[in-house]
Amino acid sequence: MFGRLTSRLCETGSLNPRPRHRPRTRTDERAEVAVLATIAVNPQISTRQIEREVGVSKSSAQRILKRHKFHPYHVHLHQDLHGNDFRNRVTFCRWAQQKLLTNPNFFADVLFTDEASFSNKGIANMRNMHYWSADNPKWLCQVGHQRPWKVYVWCGIIGDTIIGPFFINGIQNGRQYSRFVRQNLPVLLDTVPLNRRMVTWYQYDGCPAHSTLRARRLLNRKFRGRWIGRGGPVRWPARYPDLTPLDYFLWGAVNDAVNQHEPTTPEDMKQHIIDACTAIKEETVARSRASFIRRVTLCMQASGHHFEHGM
Structure with a gap:
């Protein structure tokens, strides 16, 4: 080191490092x-x-x-489509457009529903976590990745209102889903005016627990032909998350809010989910429903194939 410093001092008259000039590339x-x-x-x-x-x-x-x-x-990641998916998507969109022609506000009375799971393995953004102190506090955050757990939740959207969340114990099956429709759903819909509940359409996806004979008979009694789903009066096409407001809007917003600070327990995560749903404004929910109507048109124009869209 001393030899290099001596050589540099003799050659340049300074101990400062020689400036390095990066050769310019041809442009x-x-x-x-x-x-x-x-x-x-x-x-x-x-x-x-x-x-x-x-x-x-x-x-x-x-x-x-x-x-x-x-x-x-x-x-952008999209659900894989194949077989009769394209024709089924067009069939549903054609039915939706016919309903909109007779009543432009028809889908304001459709209760879109879905379930999701949230895991403690979600990644926390540590750049948003600060601890101001004059000395290093050696701040630690305990995580339980070696003890994984999940929270299962149901939510619905009708008009500009989020229904729920309702937390499911364990993985849902046909018996449990039927009990939910019979006992819990009426309680969740108490905030919806009675005259609106009388004309409400119920929508769910093709999850096997939803399409059991017991569940379909129960929906026929409760909604009298006003429901959309697998085996229902109006068939909901399989692999169709780009037309469900909960898939293309709600779950992403809730997931972003939940993962801002990593939940420490299932109860803590449930509270984060409740807070996230409560914080979403009615205008935002209404825009997601307007996006559904726009997506129906785009899907028809694409003949049931994937289409470019925004919220």
Whole structure:
């Protein structure tokens, strides 16, 4: 080390490190064409790969792409569709559009329902966790990843109102679901005006517990043909989360709120879920229902295939 310092002092008259000049990479027209050609061949290539293959720096590649209006779009995950799924989706959307023609507010009286599970293995964002102190408090947060547990929850959306949450003990089966419809659902709907309950349609997905003969007979008695589901008066297509407000809106919002601070116990997580549902404003719920109507139109235009959408 002393030898290098002596040599540097003799050569430059200073002990400061020699400035390192990074050689500039070529960004002429030939390099620009090469970057654009690489993108055309492989649209999923990274700027690091472009740097290695073309010989321009990562920042130069980014400038070239930005100058030509390229944007790094992210992939969206969609439910796998196959077989009769496309035809079934179109059939349902056609029925929905017919209902909207006779009554534009028809789906304000549809109770969309779904269940979800929340696990203690959710990832907490530690960047949002702060502990201001003059000294290091050696702050620790205990997690129970070696003792995994889940909380199962049911929710519904009707109009601009969230119904629930209702917490399910264990994994739901046909007997338990029938008991819920018979005993718990009427209590949850107490806040809905009676005249609205008389015309409410009930919707659920194709979960096996929902479609047992016992559950279908019970729904026929309670809603008298006004329900949407597997084996019902109106068939709900399988693999259809992009038309359920709970899937494309509610569960994501609740999950984001719950994972801001990692729950320590099932009871703690349940309270986080309750708080998250309570914090969602009625206007936001109403917008999610408006999104459902827009999605029906987009699905018809796509002939039942996947379509681009926003909330």
